Amino acid sequence: MGATRELAAYIVSARHESLPADVRHEAHRALLNYVGCAVGGAREAAVDIAIRTLARYSGAPEAQVLGRSERFDALHASLMNGISSHVHDYDDTTPKNYIHPSSPVASALLAYASTERVSGADFLLAFVLGFEAESRVGNAVYPSHYDVGWHITGTAGVFGAAAAIGKLLDLREQNMVWALGLAATQAAGLREMFGSMGKAFHPGRSAQSGYLAALLAREGFTSGEYGIEGPRGFAPVQSRTYDLAKITDRIGTHFDLRENTYKPFPCGIVIHPTIDACIQIARSRAIQPSDIAAVHLRVAPLVLDLCNKKEISVGLEGKFSVYHAAAIGLVRGKAGLREFTDETVNDADVKAVRLKTVATADPSIAEDAVRVEVELANGQRINQHVDHAIGNLGRPMTDRELEEKFRDQASLVLPAQQVSELIALCWKTGALADMSQLIAAAVPRA
Amino acid sequence: MGATRELAAYIVSARHESLPADVRHEAHRALLNYVGCAVGGAREAAVDIAIRTLARYSGAPEAQVLGRSERFDALHASLMNGISSHVHDYDDTTPKNYIHPSSPVASALLAYASTERVSGADFLLAFVLGFEAESRVGNAVYPSHYDVGWHITGTAGVFGAAAAIGKLLDLREQNMVWALGLAATQAAGLREMFGSMGKAFHPGRSAQSGYLAALLAREGFTSGEYGIEGPRGFAPVQSRTYDLAKITDRIGTHFDLRENTYKPFPCGIVIHPTIDACIQIARSRAIQPSDIAAVHLRVAPLVLDLCNKKEISVGLEGKFSVYHAAAIGLVRGKAGLREFTDETVNDADVKAVRLKTVATADPSIAEDAVRVEVELANGQRINQHVDHAIGNLGRPMTDRELEEKFRDQASLVLPAQQVSELIALCWKTGALADMSQLIAAAVPRA
Numbered sequence: 070m071g072a073t074r075e076l077a078a079y080i081v082s083a084r085h086e087s088l089p090a091d092v093r094h095e096a097h098r099a100l101l102n103y104v105g106c107a108v109g110g111a112r113e114a115a116v117d118i119a120i121r122t123l124a125r126y127s128g129a130p131e132a133q134v135l136g137r138s139e140r141f142d143a144l145h146a147s148l149m150n151g152i153s154s155h156v157h158d159y160d161d162t163t164p165k166n167y168i169h170p171s172s173p174v175a176s177a178l179l180a181y182a183s184t185e186r187v188s189g190a191d192f193l194l195a196f197v198l199g200f201e202a203e204s205r206v207g208n209a210v211y212p213s214h215y216d217v218g219w220h221i222t223g224t225a226g227v228f229g230a231a232a233a234i235g236k237l238l239d240l241r242e243q244n245m246v247w248a249l250g251l252a253a254t255q256a257a258g259l260r261e262m263f264g265s266m267g268k269a270f271h272p273g274r275s276a277q278s279g280y281l282a283a284l285l286a287r288e289g290f291t292s293g294e295y296g297i298e299g300p301r302g303f304a305p306v307q308s309r310t311y312d313l314a315k316i317t318d319r320i321g322t323h324f325d326l327r328e329n330t331y332k333p334f335p336c337g338i339v340i341h342p343t344i345d346a347c348i349q350i351a352r353s354r355a356i357q358p359s360d361i362a363a364v365h366l367r368v369a370p371l372v373l374d375l376c377n378k379k380e381i382s383v384g385l386e387g388k389f390s391v392y393h394a395a396a397i398g399l400v401r402g403k404a405g406l407r408e409f410t411d412e413t414v415n416d417a418d419v420k421a422v423r424l425k426t427v428a429t430a431d432p433s434i435a436e437d438a439v440r441v442e443v444e445l446a447n448g449q450r451i452n453q454h455v456d457h458a459i460g461n462l463g464r465p466m467t468d469r470e471l472e473e474k475f476r477d478q479a480s481l482v483l484p485a486q487q488v489s490e491l492i493a494l495c496w497k498t499g500a501l502a503d504m505s506q507l508i509a510a511a512v513p514r515a
Numbered sequence: 516m517g518a519t520r521e522l523a524a525y526i527v528s529a530r531h532e533s534l535p536a537d538v539r540h541e542a543h544r545a546l547l548n549y550v551g552c553a554v555g556g557a558r559e560a561a562v563d564i565a566i567r568t569l570a571r572y573s574g575a576p577e578a579q580v581l582g583r584s585e586r587f588d589a590l591h592a593s594l595m596n597g598i599s600s601h602v603h604d605y606d607d608t609t610p611k612n613y614i615h616p617s618s619p620v621a622s623a624l625l626a627y628a629s630t631e632r633v634s635g636a637d638f639l640l641a642f643v644l645g646f647e648a649e650s651r652v653g654n655a656v657y658p659s660h661y662d663v664g665w666h667i668t669g670t671a672g673v674f675g676a677a678a679a680i681g682k683l684l685d686l687r688e689q690n691m692v693w694a695l696g697l698a699a700t701q702a703a704g705l706r707e708m709f710g711s712m713g714k715a716f717h718p719g720r721s722a723q724s725g726y727l728a729a730l731l732a733r734e735g736f737t738s739g740e741y742g743i744e745g746p747r748g749f750a751p752v753q754s755r756t757y758d759l760a761k762i763t764d765r766i767g768t769h770f771d772l773r774e775n776t777y778k779p780f781p782c783g784i785v786i787h788p789t790i791d792a793c794i795q796i797a798r799s800r801a802i803q804p805s806d807i808a809a810v811h812l813r814v815a816p817l818v819l820d821l822c823n824k825k826e827i828s829v830g831l832e833g834k835f836s837v838y839h840a841a842a843i844g845l846v847r848g849k850a851g852l853r854e855f856t857d858e859t860v861n862d863a864d865v866k867a868v869r870l871k872t873v874a875t876a877d878p879s880i881a882e883d884a885v886r887v888e889v890e891l892a893n894g895q896r897i898n899q900h901v902d903h904a905i906g907n908l909g910r911p912m913t914d915r916e917l918e919e920k921f922r923d924q925a926s927l928v929l930p931a932q933q934v935s936e937l938i939a940l941c942w943k944t945g946a947l948a949d950m951s952q953l954i955a956a957a958v959p960r961a
Contacts, residue, residue, distance in 0.1 A: 118731065121734060122734045128588075143572065219752060250713060254666075254708050254717065257700060263747075292708055292711050293707040293709070293710065294711075296705070302664070302707040306664035
């Protein structure tokens, strides 16, 4: 049996009861993080354009788009959900393969679940299976596949969406093989799109294409039998080196979902330690911006290669300025989406602290670490060291921190009361009789 | 200026008046061949499944699918047209890059033209530009890209569809750059799908994805600026070696369309010489099947590697049997779609001649050649040599032969009178005020 069929056989046979409790909990965390990203990104220009452009081509408006009042057919809703959930570069990451795994899978599943009755338990199982299928196909080709220039979130994501939707469609093994094959032959997404809307298009299109693959396969649309491993299949064609054993190694007992991480701050990852340290200082004692005489940062050299801009005026520049990172941490005590707007970048207090910040490259400092010293006007010095920035696997965001992040994102689009309701529903997903309850709470109310 | 922008600039600026007369004529031939394939394939199972599965997800039914009475939104109609026009493996080929070029481009264009008023002149220009964009991007990465396992009809096709639709949408240069970039990041299609419905899915999906790329780009959905040539763009990622100069070399004066070829027979290309020779014998004199004592074929060794099956019972096997090839040539004097049905394979006369046929591998015979000797019951011997089978660039199908092929295909789906009308309209394309006239003739009438 080849890798494609082995993976198909596992997906077809897996049962909700066999999911370990910690995996179920991590699935809830991933879903919470996903929904916050999708709702929070729903008003971005890329989503607006896709919605405006594709309304004409949509089937019956049966599926909700998270964070929006417009409805689409489920395939188009998958696309929109995928774009909005990745557009802030704020969704989850499996560090072992650089995939942003939840978006392609959950974007398709939530579109499906807004057109068919799906229990929370079935939803969670499909989500975990889609996540694993995607991450494991990714593992098989990582790092060669990523290094050559594929945006692995799109290329592996299509397998995840096909597996997840195929599970809800209750495909038999042969049809699941075809679903994975039709996914393989749609695997696309180039890193050349980074910095453009094309990047967020990838998880959207992979959600939509994977969903399409599962629908066609159910009706008997055939693919090659060895879509992943065949000599002209996904792995040999799209990666110079690969290890097919990783696709099914310990499948069903080992879950990549356990190694999922969540981004605490919507900005370049190398400035996360600085933000983390400065937030810790701000939280440990009350400091007024005017109290600050100078801020000294000792950072890894890479930080200054990537984020050395101090004279900035727009929000996007703030995402790649270690000086801005220090300033918002100290002045605002947080670094959510609002801390990377044009307004915040030009805020007088933030700007004043930014200009008082000095950074020194120090090869002895690791990339996920920082040494911060704040010099106060009264001569006092506050030191804060971070060895592993929050959000890393070794120092994961807590459930409560994920909720805070969610509030920050979702409140851009939904009223506070509804945001709280939605958070509660996300935590209860596994017990919901019908996922439409959660979906209804994720769209603006009339 | 990079390759993507140079190509975009050419597409945006090209005018119908600048197309040489022979290129216009070849465009009509390609279109005639395409429409015959699309109409002729419209009742195949792959099309039925796609139509049945996707009806629910279609937007307003404004676009015709060739050969079908169902209507879809234009994106879905592009997909259906692409599947039907490739499902018989009977569409055109540019031998220099192995692309089946018309399907991705015309499938999208005809879907578009059934929702918007498009003149024949504008249509032809968009078709030629789409064809050139696709073929030239293909040239840049061929053969490495094809050898590694990409189905180049799908991967290059998406550029053709984006360019063609983008031209009809009158995109400006920047938007055309994005259309090509969004095409690049959807370039997919694995040769591992050969032998399954997934193969015909490729030109369909590339037509649909290219169309989508152009629509999004028009509304300002951005892509990377160097989708083709950037370090993480299409060419470096999807080909081990490539030559970007081929994309715009002599563009506007040299047309790949001039080197387009059309398949005379819907079967393995290596048995075309045998069919060709046997048809020539059958046409040169009246022979009854019972007159034939034996048929001796001297063929290239590859022919017997690929097509050495004599005991066959289903139509698909006939497509890869050099014995069946000889039998239908001699008995039927033709080799259209009907000669590769189960019925014909089991026809008593065809079977009798097939069993009397013997083939010998001869390394001195080229792959596009054959030596045939028919031994009659009266002892007479008829010899026919073919050095270059019909359909090759050096011996192209005539306009009249293309019409015969068209009749054979389209009459599976449309009445004879309508087929004649449609042929006439295809030849008149460049002069039509509105392409909807042609499209209306390509679908069954109530």
